[in-house]
Amino acid sequence: MNRYKLRKSVSYIIITISSLIMFVPFLSTVFNSLKNYAQYTAVPPKWIPNPVQWSNYSEVWKLGPFGQYTMNSAIVTVLSVIGALISCSMVAYAFARIEFPFRNSLFMVVLGTMMIPPVVLIIPQFVIFKNLSMLDTLTPLWLLEWLAQPFGIFLMRQAFLAIPKDYEESAKLDGCNPFQIYWRIFMPMCKPTFATLAVFTFMTKWNEILSPAIFLTSKENFTLPIGILSLGGQYNGSEQYVVAAAMLSLVPILLVFLFAEKYFVQGSNSAGIK
């Protein structure tokens, strides 16, 4: 029993230290975002801001097009989440529940494409979007999500496969076509999987840097992660506002995490299973 207690205490110590290593840097950054310029650049650094400059957080909105960046990120993220939910679930339903020609070979293709590193596809996709005159618009950032990404298909298919056959048989007797069965019966039954996919798409899109860095050129079209970077070093004395901007950009994803933690965890596990 003693040994058991020892093990528990050691675990507590390890996890507490590690949690502090994770958390303290964020705390320092929040502190930085509340300093005035003199404190922010003080040598030696002062850890805790004094006085606390709450106005940094209102200054952010006057700092270039920060509001526009937030709007752009929101548009990209919301459209991506909706697109991913609709397209992945629809495609996954067909793979899980409908007999159609070449179904199994096509599903092997889905699994196979998961292995292709995105790096070989970036340049041709750039060329495609250039020919569609979509460069420097938000469209390339969300359009592909409407065309079903393999990870989402895989995730949703697993959920649909777990539903007993009786449900669709009785729906068929009532005269539903496959699309209606999917829309009215299967979708409502897989809400947790939808939540997982939504949360993951949200996180990926909200934080994405590579695609916006490639597809966007005008500042007013930037999304938050690259927009905030472009605010940095605009003029002397504004650094602490940029830190506040970065902290603000974390708020939506933090809220999503707090409300949907278990879906984050489920998603991480399915990412492992793939």
Next chain:
Amino acid sequence: MGNTELAHTEVKNVVRKRRKKLNSDGKWGLVMVAPYLVHFVVFVLGSLLASLYFSFSEYDILNPPKWTGLENYTKLFNEEIFWKALGNTLYFAVLFVPLQTIFALILATALNQKLRGLKLFRLAHFLPVISSWTVILYVSDAFFNTRFGLANDFLNRMGLEPQTWLQDPHLVIPLLVLIAVWKGIGYIMVIFLAGLQNVPSDVYEAAEIDGAGTFRKFMNITVPLISGTTFLVVVLSTISTFQAFEQIYVMTGGAQDATAAGGPNNSSLVLMIYLYREGFSFLRMGYASAIAWVLFVLLFILTIVQVTLQKKWVHYE
């Protein structure tokens, strides 16, 4: 009409109805997978072929691609900076993958029991995971800013020489690795936790009766029984590490000045940054496509090697 004949037509009708039903179902199936078909044909298969073609051409996007055969590849292999980028990529991966895997497994083992405050611990470890690299840039700046960061303040107080951290050619990759491990560890930890929950507890109980200590149990039970998950984590993080872009681009100031990415003086230049610079800064799309294919082939070989080696150390029940 005789009875048998009647039955016969009936069966025929049923069969026909079935077939019709199947056909209409099949039609629905094709309609419903259509989004993925478009995705695959245009954005995967088409892109893959185009990319291969570009890699054998000179292409600046403004003019149509001009076939140049193997020129991009021979140029690439004779370019000193390519070998530097390849070396940096390998260095990054060799440091990053084992460090992250080992620390994540230790943390998961510590977390895999009934503890109070579990939610808080998990939140702390997920905070870096859900942050964008932009957020991480300012978080790490609080420590590693060369002028007013806490790390140099600490060194000063200890009477040690202050460092230039991310601007130091020797420190930049180890430091980037450290920050990347710090950011990603919570995610890998959760994957390990799921694996650990599948290890039956009676194995541990049996070992305890035999008098095995915590460390021996970890080495002789946890490590072998979780090797399937470890394998997966290693393969997936190797693939993503070889394509690491965002972290280096952001942390070395690429967003403000594209030529700074991979700095200082190319000492953190990895293949993806090299590709980005050649393709999107200099518009050498053909050459950049050749880099992409070298990376692809490299990853393919690496994955095959890992899958082959797996038989030596992965334990399956």
